[in-house]
Amino acid sequence: MNSIGKVLVANRGEIAIRIMRACREMGIESVAVYSDIDRTSRHVRYADEAYCIGPAPSIESYLRIDRVVETALESGCDAVHPGYGFLAENPGLPSACLDAGLVFIGPSARSMALLGNKTQARRMAVEAGIPIVPGTKEPLSDVREAEKAVEEMGLPVLLKAAGGGGGKGVRIVREASGLRSSLEQATAEARAAFDNPDIYIERYLERPRHVEIQVLADLHGNVVHLAERECSVQRRFQKLIEEAPSCALDGELRSRMGEAARKAVIASDYHNAGTVEFLLDSGGDFYFCEVNARLQVEHPVTELITGVDIVKEQIRIAQGLPLSFSQEDIDIRGSAIECRICAEDPVSFLPSTGTITELEEPSGPGVRLESGISEGYKVSLYYDPLIAKLIVWGRDRSEAIARMRRALEEYRIKGIHTTIPFHLKAMQSVQFVSGEYDTGIVQEIEHPETEIHIEIAAIAAAIVAGEEMAVELGGETEESRWKMLGRVGNGLHRAKW
Amino acid sequence: MNSIGKVLVANRGEIAIRIMRACREMGIESVAVYSDIDRTSRHVRYADEAYCIGPAPSIESYLRIDRVVETALESGCDAVHPGYGFLAENPGLPSACLDAGLVFIGPSARSMALLGNKTQARRMAVEAGIPIVPGTKEPLSDVREAEKAVEEMGLPVLLKAAGGGGGKGVRIVREASGLRSSLEQATAEARAAFDNPDIYIERYLERPRHVEIQVLADLHGNVVHLAERECSVQRRFQKLIEEAPSCALDGELRSRMGEAARKAVIASDYHNAGTVEFLLDSGGDFYFCEVNARLQVEHPVTELITGVDIVKEQIRIAQGLPLSFSQEDIDIRGSAIECRICAEDPVSFLPSTGTITELEEPSGPGVRLESGISEGYKVSLYYDPLIAKLIVWGRDRSEAIARMRRALEEYRIKGIHTTIPFHLKAMQSVQFVSGEYDTGIVQEIEHPETEIHIEIAAIAAAIVAGEEMAVELGGETEESRWKMLGRVGNGLHRAKW
């Protein structure tokens, strides 16, 4: 058994805090690494120790395997947890950990390399008898090869990064004329995101459901699946909303897909937590896409319906402990939904940056928040726009939806734009509420304005404008605003602190 | 069936928000009532509509049955929810609702009057064959009668308000010489809290456990219990920490106590949610204390282990719907703990008032917060010091304790003193962690200082003092402090917003 007393968390934001929370609850110390602009970030404050490993660009900090390993050794860590993104799917990290005598909390470098190469993973699936989507088995060497593949498969096709997931380096191509520029963009993104420009191609299924199975595998041969997550609400191959269980699965299909997922894990000699992604068509046929050899962003929905703390299980597995439950012990209770709160414009989804000036977070029955921000936090362009995840549990799906809507209405983040208004519309859309949706849903959700809300908002704007005009005429400046708020005045009633 | 489309919540603070959340999730509108100083309070902002019903003293606002009922009618409500405290156990409210054609979300005036009179309730229990603690069956008419009862029962004794619970109007008397002044204080408190000065007396069991059973009873004769809550962590008869399930109960004792609770509910023709309180001695014998004819402060721990939303069930029962589950459907999952966050000094428990200047709330896996405060909120002396409840769920009790400790460490409330430091010590105390505790636990919890924490704190104080001295020497005033924070300066690095 590898006793773990101190863990270096090679990540930032909400997932770093999620992992540190698990450590703290297990009595394990946690060590943060950070880039210099993250000195004030919450994960630095949350950790027991913190080490600066470089400047803001991740390539010079969060992607530096050498610095991560050095810091783990310097700070006396026994283990490294990569989170998701950054180095999470880079086999160089588990290799370097092994060499340095550190436990890597995740799969072995070998399984990771196998699965991280999406073309090899597809071959593994075929050999294990799991159905796959038609496409190339090798990375594309140039645009001519892509054109040849398109001729064989027909359009539309999907270009995907062989080196990683998370929607980066992915392009859908519907017209032959767009193939070249899409391939260039995908290649550039893949190089920047994964340090690996390889792109492969597969047939693009129109509007499938995106369903994934969570799996836990220990070092003693025990492999348990924790049912599925429905991840079809996506925009540009970035998931926006996830839920568990999926409306499209019944017990029988869940068992079959769970069994296929277990097969994939066993065939790739995989251990620790992993996710097997499938596309599910409207006829109930499913196709293996890939294995995400890491903790997923959306793991909390599975935790809420099963009661299992997946991060703690990861740590236990890495310590060499057997799973404390078998497949029969896993029962699903209620329904869970996750909304990804991103620093983006809710309509255009363009990134938004700024400082969080006010924050009021939702809570109450059935609400869980995984957040990387706090008041005073600066959202920069350097990192992923995912700033928080709002997750709810309900006794059934309709309670979960009502609860999510209620929680979204409570959530106030000032200083940046977020996707909260999009999620609110989604929770009220016929498509989401019915459960009859697929990956085309985001385009279908409408953004009608509520008449009374626009009127109240307009009145509020006029009142504040009137007050500000009075202040400006009175010779006071914007800078003295906070000072002004200390007084009880005639005019708009002010916060007194 | 009484269709409910709009509910007046005759309360304030965290419980008003809890009820409004349930309404919102059920698609029911909610109406707040407030005293003038509560204009900025969170429950006013949370409601769909809000009505001022009087000045700050509760006797002139939150305790005014006439204004509550008038407001419900004026605003077009179908129903009134009293929460806990204030009018929750005043049979005048359900009576007035009945007369006005409003649904009261709670028991009938008749059962409430029966159970609210603690002496009658004791008689009911005796008749139903439920064991009770020895004591007077009628309220004390004067101190002489109290002295007589003491002569019969011996010391120590407990003086308790006949008109209500919540620790108000309760005094323990260990020496005959203290009887008179304790009776005077208890009477004054009972009059102020419940508008009913009646006090009764019972034998004081040394260090019993305080265990209560949650019951739901519909209008169709279905009575289901939702297991127990352990409420022994008390100070001055005010609960501080509650948990479910209790370490002192096994399945067999749970069934027996659950059965006794159901008997009490049936004998008093009770419907809606209620709690039957028992004292449990170290030998496993239990004694009926009283029935709390209302929603309890600590209902969330039961919700977390059963998955039942008790407030929603209350509304469904009031609508005339049958319970959607039977006793067999209730199964307990994991373990839950609640810590009451009060605006009090954590050592002396004396009240603390002020404005909340900063708030950072805990979240993450298994954490639920029920809070009545937000930044800018003023904690006044007019109302109960309970400002929030922090509740956690864990797969087992030890996970719940670790999680509570972690969540308490995350919770930052600035501007007032709170009981958070007390709870942190409790979560680390041998007594609480072992589960082997009784109502004497609060006196036993120690408050050792962590050496490194006092050192860091002293250094921080010196750094800030040094900075402030520099500012003062520079001629800047306290008022320009926020302004100053807008600049990046030499000296202590400042928040830039």
Place this chain on the structure above:
Amino acid sequence: MAFIVRSGERSFRISPRLVESTEHEDHYLVLMDDSEHRLSVTRITPTHLSILLGNKSYNVEVERSGSDYRVTTRGEVFTFRVADEFLQSSEEASASGEAVITAPMPGLVVKILVSEGDEVRAGQGLLVLEAMKMQNEIPAPGSGTVREVPVQEGNTVMTGDILVVID
């Protein structure tokens, strides 16, 4: 004093008048187009207002950014341009017909897809802006001729910087 408050196609003429100020709130009489409303307003934090319209309760966030007011209520976000009734008319007169495409976010110009003089149609990509590790193609809002491209590949731009001007 009356304000013209505009968001997209919608426009309101709003005249707020403070009628009473107590310890806990301010009472306003607001004339909005032709109807009069009575409001109680109180500030919870600098940008967070609690408004009672009659007895209906609304939480409203108001953030100013330049001459725009971004207002959020119950998760819906509106951006208003607020102008004094008189200033309004002069501003309208100065508006021209050209389309100025500005950076919707700070970022790096990784590729420019058009040159001055090019004819472009609505939806056609003009340039690729990299932000938060994503490459975003900025499309033409309508058809026309590219008059000016004041940025170069490799430039870092801030929100609002002009990227392309189309006639």
Place this chain on the structure above:
Amino acid sequence: MAFIVRSGERSFRISPRLVESTEHEDHYLVLMDDSEHRLSVTRITPTHLSILLGNKSYNVEVERSGSDYRVTTRGEVFTFRVADEFLQSSEEASASGEAVITAPMPGLVVKILVSEGDEVRAGQGLLVLEAMKMQNEIPAPGSGTVREVPVQEGNTVMTGDILVVID
């Protein structure tokens, strides 16, 4: 500049020196009694400091109330009196032996249980203060003679107001 920082029985002599200030943090060299510490300090909000002592991370809240500094870290709360090393000694000289009982909270004096000249013993109730609907008996901190009771029944008092003076 050195400060004497005291909390109850504990007393520290602390001399903080700012050695470097970057965009993201300030570096201090702190001499505490006999040992030297290197700290990185940054402010998250006006009262919320993130401190790295070496690489150990601490969140610290510092709130000033009069001459007291109330400091919270990991849920532990300490109240310090901070004085400049030189002012310190003069302050000490002026301290007298009497016990001054002040109101621990704002409230209403509902009952006074002692009179001037009474002998009281430690723990004996001096008066009853009502706050937040609870009646709180304020006990004598030690034994002695009541010299002064400057409040009357029915008075409203604020935190820090003198209730009873015992010799």
